[in-house]
Amino acid sequence: MPSVIQKMVQAHREGQPEGMYSVCSANPFVLRAALQQAKADQSVLLVEATSNQVDQYGGYTGMTPDAFFKYVHKIASTEQFNPRNLILGGDHLGPNVWQQKPAAEAMALAKEQIAAYVSAGFTKIHLDASMALGGDKKDEELPLDSHLAAERSAELCEIAEKNAKQNTKPVYVIGTDVPIPGGAKDKHNNIRITPVKEVREIIEATKKAFNRKKLQDAWKRVVAIVAQPGVEFGDDTVFDYNREKAGGLKKEIETFAGLIYEAHSTDYQRPAGLRQMVEDHFALLKVGPWLTFALREALFSLNLIEKEFLLGKKHIMLSQLMDRVEQAMQAKPQYWDAHYRGTKMQQLFARKYSFSDRVRYYWPDTSVQTALSLLLKNLNENLIPLSLLSQYLPNQYQAVREGTIKNTPEELILSKIKEILTVYAVATRQNGKSKSQVITDSEAN
Secondary structure (H helix, E strand, C coil), rough: CCCHHHHHHHHHHHHCCCCEECCCCCHHHHHHHHHHHHHHHHHCCEEEEECCCCCCCCCHCCCCCCCHHHEEEEEEEHCCCCCCCCCCCCEECCCCHHHHHHHHHHHHHHHHHHHHHHHHCCCEEEEEECCCCCCCCCCCCCCCCHHHHHHHHHHHHHHHHHHHHHHHHHHEEEECCCCCCCCCCCCCCCCCCCCHHHHHHHHHHHHHHHCCCCHHHHHHCCCEEEEECCCCCCCCCHHHHHHCCCCCHHHHHCCCCCCEEEEEECCCCCCHHHHHHHCCCCCCEEEEEHHHHHHHHHHHHHHHHHHHHHHHCCCCCCCCCCHHHHHHHCHHHHHHHCCCCCCCCHHHHHHHHCCCHHHHCCCCCHHHHHHHEEEHHHHHHHCCCCHHHHHHHHHHHHHHHHHHCCCCCCHHHHHHHHHHHHHHHHHHHHHHCCCCCCCCHHHHC
């Protein structure tokens, strides 16, 4: 029986201009907001973990695939979200984390990783063998040779198939032209759009590699290829989608039945651009930093409200959240120092406000969590004046006035994140109850 993602792809290829967005975050506020959004839209929710975020050793979140699966499902249970409508995916699964190791060793670790994901219940798998490994010869300006990448992708798929449950075989995304994780580091206008010939090469090479390993059934579940349509973002720059420049890619994928594109780094795109991307077959849209950027905007705004409202009041200790975040980032610079350049003042500004949002790595920090808990406590115990809410969170002020959300810090935060999720729901028409994704009453029970 086709999966929800396969049904979406089929409907899209039959002329229904719909798609699906993927939430790439482990932040509990982001996940809560995404679950609430999907529940309100009566749509499925696709949540993805990346290879460096979650792996067999814990990744930078400290969670194995099994732990992450249970973590997301626990939040879903709290939000009373039907688990049948929750899809978990693995992004960039492959030797990414072990690029410096010899190829054989890196691939062995990658196979352990992908086995752990599939065994845990992840059913959307991005096979990413796009990176050169120890001993490989590669032009630094070009993707890895498509035939070598295809062979390695097939090896990974073989492991995934062996570890998948019979009734929940995963769908696959292939492709080697993957944007730089975390956003572009330079301000430039020469974002490399994937050449049409590379799309054909990787599809044909991967299909042949699958056939050599007798993975014909798995190939039927390959739903998308990652390609770069020219969208990207930097510290304070967004490269918008230009459908004329990406027109060749649109025509090319139409020659391959059952396939669409998956687009990475779609954060901060204009709503009209995202809609155009879906119409042009970039129907799987990945979003992550924009969601935690919205979270950061909400929390910094609440911190400023707290200071304006509660400074000097007896028996109230201020959270100083923004200061605690900066201290944590200074103490552990490994998550931002390779991304933020310039003078000390420019780096300070980027740490707070960059579109790449390296702040997201620091919310789990113990001192930051303590400050966040105090901020929420203070603003739960002292009702935020509407005038301050209007000053710092004007859209949430309107929602409070209209009675659609409560004037609590938690609801204000979730509302801010859902502003972005709504953009993606509209672009993919997940809030329009499309035929392939609508949840019937019988299915929901």
